[in-house]
Amino acid sequence: TQLLEQSPQFLSIQEGENLTVYCNSSSVFSSLQWYRQEPGEGPVLLVTVVTGGEVKKLKRLTFQFGDARKDSSLHITAAQPGDTGLYLCARRQGSQGNLIFGKGTKLSVKP
């Protein structure tokens, strides 16, 4: 299993602040997915990045895939309490494309 390291593990910020969370690996991966999980629910896919250097935007969320396809970041602009949750990155592994997850970043946005 090729690990995904996510940082920071926890992040507590005030509404309106900006933040960036990271997902890193020692190996190259063909694509990376970002999920958000709210308390009491299952993870929900936010975005898939495929091409090195790719940038995708989802409203106030900006996702970037590193040029070498070993790392990815998620930047949130002007965070809101509704952004609170666990942010997980995941990569596909093996011939069946099983998803392997990082341990996640737990974000708390206080009003």
Place this chain on the structure above:
Amino acid sequence: NAGVTQTPEFQVLKTGQSMTLQCAQDMNHEYMSWYRQDPGMGLRLIHYSVGAGITDQGEVPNGYNVSRSTTEDFPLRLLSAAPSQTSVYFCASRGRANQPQHFGDGTRLSIL
């Protein structure tokens, strides 16, 4: 849209008891999987199935059995529950390998 449905939502067991966690999907997805989520450990793959009659082990399969008799259902069985199996269990399904994975809302299992 039902998507992926997991039952029960909560369960408390005593050590040594057996139980089956149910998972059903109505999206005609061939691929289904079970994960457990523990604090500080993220989501870890227990078992998966690429179609009816086909199952395989994931990262942490010990203590769990699965079967896939239909496309829709993928139950997870604990034959003799242990306190180390206290966790939140998620079932997921997807279509082709490059398609997103859909998760249920989880079963919160406590083993005393």
